[in-house]
Amino acid sequence: MTLSVNSLADIAVNIQVSLSRPDRFSRIISSIHHLLNCDATALLCYEAHQFRPVATAGLAPDVMGRRFQLEAHPRLEAIARAGDVVRFPAESDLPDPYDGLIPEHQELHVHACVGLPLFSGQRLIGALTLDGMNATQFDAYSDEELRVVAALVSGALNNALLLEQLERPGVGGFSRAAEEVKEIDSDEMIGSSPAMMQLKKEIGIVAATDLNVLITGETGVGKELVARALHQQSARSTQPLIYLNCAALPESVAESELFGHVKGAFTGAIHDRTGKFEMANNGTLFLDEIGELPLSLQAKLLRVLQYGDLQRVGEDRPLKVDVRILAATNQDLRQASAEGRFRTDLFHRLSVFPLHVPPLRERGDDIVLLAGYFCEKCRKKFGLRHLALSAAARAVLRKAEWPGNIRELEHSIYRATIIAQAEAGGAEVILLPSHFFPAQASASSAxxxxxxxxxxxxxxxxxxxxxxxxxxxxxxxxxxxxxxxxxxxxxxxxxxxxxxxxxxxx
The missing domain is CATH 1.10.10.60 (Homeodomain-like)
Incomplete structure (x- = not known):
């Protein structure tokens, strides 16, 4: 079977039509998946020495949450370095990143694998991977035909990334080139649920301003990630982001931590100390657990917010600072201010633009994406060849309440991996419900x-x-x-x- 001119023309038309739709990536990959009769297909975006899935077909849903670092996945590294079509032999000893991640064939290894690097000019922007359970599944397609497919998808991916950037509110707009679009690191906010998409939209809107932001949410929901996203998307991104946990501040040293002190200001002050506000000058100061800040310091913090000046402990000369404040709390500060535990005027100064981070139980399928993200981190950390979630495990994780939110989910994945690895005694591990909730798995046994x-x-x-x-x-x-x-x-x-x-x- 070869690719006809008509089939290539159809896919070119479908790709261009799909670009104007919010689900553009899914439509692009769906066309390729059916055209080439694949068991699994993935469109990957290349960012910061790793591949991020933007659309898949035939793969487990948690794959969309995984991030494939090149040094941890030799097949993907080979695709990134190739510059042309890569066909992996069925007997290749290089581990396939999708082994165990094709739901219909979880117990089998992928046999046919083709990788197409995607370029914009000479710059790598992504990859298209084609996988099948039959070793000869893609032999009928010539390299030249696959190059045409790669060229069509490369142009579509580049245009889609530019459109995505254009649609994103905040700093940058269309002036940023595709190669500058969003570098992924450990601070990435994983999730595509309506609640998270709304949060990301609000972050994009307020990040470009200099407004103070109050980030609220339960423990473990990722408030610090929101603060980092706000800073990275702001005009201050090249300046420092300084972190201070107010709950961990002894009242005796809190003022010195915030505003600094001069030598001799008090017993033990043997040299000048720069406070967090000075460190964050022209940048951003993130005050975590702001509700725990002593009342005595709240008045001094309010003065800095109002007038932009501060005084080091033991010094009369005021210092001018230009600092944006991001504050986070798991408390109801409005209630705390009504009860006199938090200054009302400071509350209003901080909450110019409040952002609420939803709890994990309200984020639906984001739980599965995050589970995939943590599975990939575990796989690398424990040196496993493959680490997959069974369908039943995904269902159990999806239904759990997660009072500890993302932090609890992450710890559960690590704990389950250790238990499953001990049972398996090998480098290929599948996580089952019993590895997460043994009592629940036993009670629900058929x-x-x-x-x-x-x-x-x-x-x-x-x-x-x-x-x-x-x-x-x-x-x-x-x-x-x-x-x-x-x-x-x-x-x-x-x-x-x-x-x-x-x-x-x-």
């Missing part, structure tokens, strides 16, 4: 399990006996087929074979 009477056996022996009996039941229900049994138990087949061998079932 198969009734008889209670086990206490005996003199050790816990390990009793556990082995239970697993042995349960696997036998699942194997019988699967007509003796181990692959079907693994799917029923939501286990990686290799892990099941190893466990069955240890339990003497094989």
């Amino acid at each position: 198969e009734p399990v008889a209670e086990v009477a206490f005996s003199s056996k050790s816990l390990r022996e009793a556990t082995d006996e239970f697993q042995r009996r349960y696997i036998r039941q699942a194997l019988q229900a699967s007509e003796g087929k181990w692959a079907a049994c693994a799917r029923k138990l939501e286990m990686d087949p290799g892990n099941l074979h190893r466990l069955a061998g240890r339990l003497g079932l094989k």
Whole structure:
């Protein structure tokens, strides 16, 4: 099968029509996915030495939250360096970044893989990856045909990035070239839920101004990431962003931390000290947990906000500073001011433009994206070849309440990975509900399990006996087929074979 002129013309038309739509990237990748009959297709944007998925087809939903650093993914690095079509042989020993991430074939490794680097002029802007379960899936397409596809998608991606930048409010506008569009780092705000899109829109609006911003939200929702985004998108981005946790400030040194002191101002002041306000001059000062700031200091902070001058402790000469204040709290400062615990005038000075960060439970599918993001970080940290979430695990994470929000989710992913890795005993790990919430997974099991009477056996022996009996039941229900049994138990087949061998079932 080859690509006809008509099919290429159709895809060119579809790409151009899609550019004007909010789901432009998804429409572009959908056209390619069906045209080339792929099992998995991904459009990746190249940013800061890593690939960020902007649209996928046939891949698990958490892939959109993953960030693929080149040094951690040799296949993607090869695509980035190639400058032309890259065909990986079926027997290639380079790990495929999508192994275990194709829902219909989670237990299988990808066999056919083609990478198309995407360029704007001589500059790499992204990649198109084509994957299939059949080793000869893309052999019928010539390199020349794939180059035409790559050229069409390159132009579309470059135009889409420019349109995306044009539509984004705030500093920069259309004058920023595509290569300058958003560098990704550990401060990236992952999420595309309506609540997060609204928050990002509001950040874009207020970032370009010099207004003070009060960031509110529960513990662990990512208020510091919002502060960093505000600073990075502002005209002050080349100046310092200084952080101060007001809750960690002993009242005895709080004034010195904020405004500095001169030598001899008090016992122990053996040299001049520069305060946070001076450090942030011409930049941004982020006051975290502002509700914990002592009342005595709130009046002095208010003066700096009103007049732009401050005095070091022990010095009479005032200093002029130009500082933008970003403050964050998990308290209701309006209520606190009504109760006299926080100055009302300072509250109004800080909350010129309030931003509320939604809790994780209100962010819907963002939970899955964030889980994918943390899975990729875990995979790299623990040196795993693959780390994937089962469909059941994604469903469980999606339904959880997450009172600790993003921080709790991150810790849960790390803990589950450690547990699953210990069970698997290898470098390919699939996370199951039992790795996150053992009690919940047991209660929701579809198969009734008889209670086990206490005996003199050790816990390990009793556990082995239970697993042995349960696997036998699942194997019988699967007509003796181990692959079907693994799917029923939501286990990686290799892990099941190893466990069955240890339990003497094989």
